[in-house]
Amino acid sequence: MSEKLTSARPAENYFGAVRAVAWKDLIAELRSRELLAAMLIFAMLVILVFNFALELDREARESVTAGVLWVTFAFAGTLGLNRSMAIEKDGGCLDGLLLAPVDRSAIYLGKVISNLVFMLIVEIIVLPIYYVLYNPKNFFNLGFFGVILLGSIGYVAVGTLLATMSIQSRTRDVLLPILLFPVVIPVLVSAVQASKGFLAGLPVGELMPWLNLLIVYDIIFIAAAFMFFDYVVEE
Amino acid sequence: MIIVKKLIKRFGLKTVLRGLDFRVERGEFVALLGPNGAGKTTFLRILASLSRPSLGRVSIAGYELPAQSAAVRRRLGVVSHMPLLYGDLTAEENLQFYGRMYNLPELPQRVNQVLEMVGLLARRRDLVRTFSRGMQQRLAIGRAVLPDPQVMLFDEPYTGLDQDASEMLDGVLRQVAAQGRTVVMTSHDLARAEGLASRFDILSRGLITASASQASLGAGNLLDFYKQALTL
Amino acid sequence: MSPQPRALVALNVVSVLLLGASYYASLVYAPLEAVMGAVQRVFYFHVATAWVGMLGFVMAAVAGIIYLWKKDLKWDAISVAAVEISLVFFFIAIVLGSIWARPIWGTWWTWEPRLTTAAILEMIYLAYLLLRQGIEDPEKRARFGAVYTLLGGISVPVTFVSIRLFRTIHPVVIGSGSAEAQGGFNMAPAMLQTMFFSIIAFSVIFVTIFWHRMRLASLANRVEQLKLKALD
Numbered sequence: 001m002s003e004k005l006t007s008a009r010p011a012e013n014y015f016g017a018v019r020a021v022a023w024k025d026l027i028a029e030l031r032s033r034e035l036l037a038a039m040l041i042f043a044m045l046v047i048l049v050f051n052f053a054l055e056l057d058r059e060a061r062e063s064v065t066a067g068v069l070w071v072t073f074a075f076a077g078t079l080g081l082n083r084s085m086a087i088e089k090d091g092g093c094l095d096g097l098l099l100a101p102v103d104r105s106a107i108y109l110g111k112v113i114s115n116l117v118f119m120l121i122v123e124i125i126v127l128p129i130y131y132v133l134y135n136p137k138n139f140f141n142l143g144f145f146g147v148i149l150l151g152s153i154g155y156v157a158v159g160t161l162l163a164t165m166s167i168q169s170r171t172r173d174v175l176l177p178i179l180l181f182p183v184v185i186p187v188l189v190s191a192v193q194a195s196k197g198f199l200a201g202l203p204v205g206e207l208m209p210w211l212n213l214l215i216v217y218d219i220i221f222i223a224a225a226f227m228f229f230d231y232v233v234e235e
Numbered sequence: 236m237i238i239v240k241k242l243i244k245r246f247g248l249k250t251v252l253r254g255l256d257f258r259v260e261r262g263e264f265v266a267l268l269g270p271n272g273a274g275k276t277t278f279l280r281i282l283a284s285l286s287r288p289s290l291g292r293v294s295i296a297g298y299e300l301p302a303q304s305a306a307v308r309r310r311l312g313v314v315s316h317m318p319l320l321y322g323d324l325t326a327e328e329n330l331q332f333y334g335r336m337y338n339l340p341e342l343p344q345r346v347n348q349v350l351e352m353v354g355l356l357a358r359r360r361d362l363v364r365t366f367s368r369g370m371q372q373r374l375a376i377g378r379a380v381l382p383d384p385q386v387m388l389f390d391e392p393y394t395g396l397d398q399d400a401s402e403m404l405d406g407v408l409r410q411v412a413a414q415g416r417t418v419v420m421t422s423h424d425l426a427r428a429e430g431l432a433s434r435f436d437i438l439s440r441g442l443i444t445a446s447a448s449q450a451s452l453g454a455g456n457l458l459d460f461y462k463q464a465l466t467l
Numbered sequence: 468m469s470p471q472p473r474a475l476v477a478l479n480v481v482s483v484l485l486l487g488a489s490y491y492a493s494l495v496y497a498p499l500e501a502v503m504g505a506v507q508r509v510f511y512f513h514v515a516t517a518w519v520g521m522l523g524f525v526m527a528a529v530a531g532i533i534y535l536w537k538k539d540l541k542w543d544a545i546s547v548a549a550v551e552i553s554l555v556f557f558f559i560a561i562v563l564g565s566i567w568a569r570p571i572w573g574t575w576w577t578w579e580p581r582l583t584t585a586a587i588l589e590m591i592y593l594a595y596l597l598l599r600q601g602i603e604d605p606e607k608r609a610r611f612g613a614v615y616t617l618l619g620g621i622s623v624p625v626t627f628v629s630i631r632l633f634r635t636i637h638p639v640v641i642g643s644g645s646a647e648a649q650g651g652f653n654m655a656p657a658m659l660q661t662m663f664f665s666i667i668a669f670s671v672i673f674v675t676i677f678w679h680r681m682r683l684a685s686l687a688n689r690v691e692q693l694k695l696k697a698l699d
Contacts, residue, residue: 169601
């Protein structure tokens with residue numbers, strides 16, 4: 001029994017652990033595809049429902065594109081977040097992660113990365129479908145995609161932390177949207193406005209306040225989540 | 236190796252562990268027995284650094300919990316009644332994942348070694364979802380042994396295992412013990428514990444009420460000892 | 468059951484008196500506002516409850532931080548009490564604001580920044596209480612509550628800014644141009660006096676109710692303790 005095996009190199013271990021957690025989630029999802037399937041089908045259903053709920057003429061539809069898409073992403077995102085943390089809770093795997101001799105925040109970061117990837121995959125699939133169905137103007141522009149990225153980051157950063165809390169409560173899945181939506185409103189407001197602006201062809205300069213708000217939110221909440229994650233997993 | 240002094244654990248107003256004292260020397264195999272609700276799982280979770288003591292001192296391999304929990308975790312292997320495995324990953328991938336979390340060197344070789352030890356080398360590329368409970372438990376032990384821990388904690392490892400699986404588990408546990416590791420195991424199954432442990436401690440209502448070594452008890456006397464200890 | 472301490476009894480009386488005096492001040496003492504008329508009188512209680520509600524929220528967040536630091540459940544009880552009372556005070560403020568808005572802006576509700584943020588704040592309060600309800604372990608409940616109050620606390624100013632930004636781009640074209648100001652009216656000295664008096668009155672009322680709530684919490688705690696002792 002060698003001491004050599006147990007001498008870890010802590011500094012390197014952190015990002016190794018982050019990568020390991022993210023990779024593990026991605027591989028597992030690749031195999032079962034349960035999470036992605038659920039999110040995608042749900043997203044498509046929401047878009048369909050919107051079509052019937054808001055019987056709009058072409059022009060009115062242009063103005064709600066951003067809103068419809070973001071609401072869709074927000075709801076589908078909730079599904080993904082719930083599922084991702086539930087997997088850890090059900091097999092008792094969260095304990096397995098907590099037993100690792102690595103800073104807890106590595107688990108958080110790994111989870112955020114995999115949750116973000118899932119959300120982005122859903123977005124990447126939904127967007128072209130939306131385009132085909134409704135043919136909105138200015139759809140494929142860089143600014144629009146940038147906003148989607150920034151917004152998703154903020155959403156997932158807070159969502160992962162809150163999901164970690166909600167799966168430990170009796171009310172579980174139901175609780176996450178209730179906890180998440182009030183806190184994530186700045187992201188939704190900014191993302192919708194900025195998206196709308198880019199889709200309407202407005203110059204970046206005009207949309208800077210929204211982009212700044214998104215960036216500030218992302219930074220603040222990632223930092224806060226890092227600080228709080230320990231408190232949310234310890235016993 | 237493991238020193239516990241006056242350990243108190245409270246959940247709100249409920250006190251589960253009431254000033255527990257416990258001591259295990261290097262290489263000992265201690266079976267922790269006791270009725271449901273005595274606090275065995277709570278105690279093991281504290282030793283595993285998954286739960287914090289409310290009061291009292293816990294030290295493992297010279298490191299204090301909870302202050303030096305990372306150092307403790309590096310030397311710890313834990314098997315609970317839940318497998319702690321990812322069903323959508325193969326046996327190999329599960330071990331590789333944990334290996335990376337522990338930052339183990341020469342990982343592929345180590346994974347092979349462990350798979351062989353628990354007799355799952357042939358099923359390495361199969362999804363854990365397809366494993367029987369017995370196989371999952373064996374892989375769980377493999378996961379725990381992977382970082383070559385000095386101390387191992389087993390919480391009711393025989394739960395849900397049939398006769399064959401239990402016998403296989405016996406074998407693996409004996410191997411683990413023979414490798415000189417310090418082991419603490421909680422169990423309901425007195426017969427199994429009798430065949431494996433060198434010492435038996437009874438945990439009842441939050442305290443260790445009795446302790447006896449295998450040698451002093453002699454064969455077949457464990458049940459009487461247990462019943463007696465609980466009536467105290 | 469321990470009777471209310473003398474100070475609290477005195478506070479009860481003082482609170483009722485202050486409330487009565489505030490009613491008088493708002494309805495009789497303060498002069499009638501020229502443009503908006505009688506409905507403007509709602510303003511005094513509206514501001515008072517809103518301010519005190521906001522302070523309650525800050526108190527909850529601060530108590531949360533202190534709990535995370537000191538791990539004393541007393542601070543958690545303070546957090547809960549503050550949230551519960553603020554929830555009601557804020558609701559009153561919103562309703563009064565609505566009543567005031569109706570004749571002035573012709574609508575019960577408007578999505579102006581303060582009102583919208585207030586509504587979101589109420590949702591955060593409710594989410595907080597729902598979160599706590601689902602967790603058995605008191606220590607975990609306290610920790611999660613504290614984390615959520617802090618997250619909520621950080622998000623509220625950001626939310627306010629984002630909605631204000633939203634509103635400057637989509638101004639509310641309802642009623643008078645200064646829909647963003649408090650209906651924009653000049654305050655006579657008597658009005659200012661009434662406003663400050665109301666704020667003080669409601670602060671005292673808050674403290675009184677808070678004290679009662681803390682007593683309730685400690686009595687409930689005692690009941691739990693007695694229950695556990697009886698079952699032991």
